[in-house]
Amino acid sequence: MRSRNPVFSRRGFSRDNGYAGFNAAPQAGGPAVATQGNPYAQGTQGTPYAQPAGNPYAQNPYAQQDLQYGAPPQAPATTGRMTMDDVVIRTGSTLGVLVVTAALAWALLPVDDANIGRSIGIGIGAALIGMVLALVQSFKRKASPALILSYAAFEGVFLGVISSVVDNRIADGAAMQAVIGTMAVFAGVLIAYKAGWIRVNRRFYGFVMAAALGFVFLMMVNLLFAVFGGGDGLGFRSGALGVVFGIVGVILGACFLALDFKQVEDGLAYGAPREEAWLAAFGLTLTLVWLYLEFLRLIAILNSSD
Numbered sequence: 061m062r063s064r065n066p067v068f069s070r071r072g073f074s075r076d077n078g079y080a081g082f083n084a085a086p087q088a089g090g091p092a093v094a095t096q097g098n099p100y101a102q103g104t105q106g107t108p109y110a111q112p113a114g115n116p117y118a119q120n121p122y123a124q125q126d127l128q129y130g131a132p133p134q135a136p137a138t139t140g141r142m143t144m145d146d147v148v149i150r151t152g153s154t155l156g157v158l159v160v161t162a163a164l165a166w167a168l169l170p171v172d173d174a175n176i177g178r179s180i181g182i183g184i185g186a187a188l189i190g191m192v193l194a195l196v197q198s199f200k201r202k203a204s205p206a207l208i209l210s211y212a213a214f215e216g217v218f219l220g221v222i223s224s225v226v227d228n229r230i231a232d233g234a235a236m237q238a239v240i241g242t243m244a245v246f247a248g249v250l251i252a253y254k255a256g257w258i259r260v261n262r263r264f265y266g267f268v269m270a271a272a273l274g275f276v277f278l279m280m281v282n283l284l285f286a287v288f289g290g291g292d293g294l295g296f297r298s299g300a301l302g303v304v305f306g307i308v309g310v311i312l313g314a315c316f317l318a319l320d321f322k323q324v325e326d327g328l329a330y331g332a333p334r335e336e337a338w339l340a341a342f343g344l345t346l347t348l349v350w351l352y353l354e355f356l357r358l359i360a361i362l363n364s365s366d
Contacts, residue, residue: 141332142337142340143328150340153209157216161216164217164220166221169183171225183217183220186217193207203342226356230363234360238352238355241351264315265319271308275308297357302357303361317351320347
């Protein structure tokens with residue numbers, strides 16, 4: 061599925077595999093399947109998962125009734141389709157691996173004066189490996205559970221080390237505060253999305269994409285200035301300006317969550333194959349890691365300025 065999450069692009073619910081794609085423009089009135097080869101179609105507008113010719117709902121006698129009421133067509137009785145249980149189980153497994161490796165890194169990689177250099181080196185190495193694995197998965201045509209779980213394992217090592225550094229050397233209790241903040245944002249966005257307060261459409265997607273690209277570009281420029289010029293670079297990650305950018309990062313993470321929820325909802329409505337639940341888990345994990353790191357960075361900045 062080509063992800064609506066701007067952090068990484070993932071493939072799966074695309075036109076070339078016969079399930080769905082992000083090519084249709086939204087329109088009021090609810091989702092509708094593609095017209096070609098579908099006697100019940102009312103146009104391709106309104107859903108990023110518009111079906112190509114020969115979609116599995118064309119022979120569903122209830123599809124037209126569903127479309128008349130603006131509801132996504134119900135999948136025909138079949139096996140091998142993704143369910144919410146599949147998404148929850150895969151996401152729980154991925155996050156479970158991440159948490160276990162983070163806890164092991166925290167316990168086994170001390171950050172005292174004698175060992176901090178080695179521990180940070182291992183953490184950065186794990187982060188780079190995790191990034192490579194995530195990029196490989198983002199360009200793969202189908203989900204690879206081994207790649208996704210391996211990414212979670214290496215990312216967990218990095219999070220364990222960086223959390224230990226912040227918690228033990230900058231702000232006591234920072235890791236737990238970041239966890240609580242991440243969980244609060246997740247719950248808040250989920251409630252707002254289900255209540256209809258957040259409407260994910262093409263305009264929302266375009267805004268988030270533009271904001272995310274600008275944010276990442278500024279952070280890269282700041283990092284380059286910090287590496288070659290020393291100090292805090294342009295100051296985007298320290299002081300009052302760092303707090304502002306930290307808040308922007310949290311807001312972007314919340315927007316990523318809304319995009320992920322929409323992706324999962326559309327995948328369920330249009331009968332994505334069961335293995336796509338791994339891609340949903342991958343996207344949610346990426347977003348939650350983003351949120352956690354932004355909260356951790358915010359807490360570190362606020363405490364370092366005391």
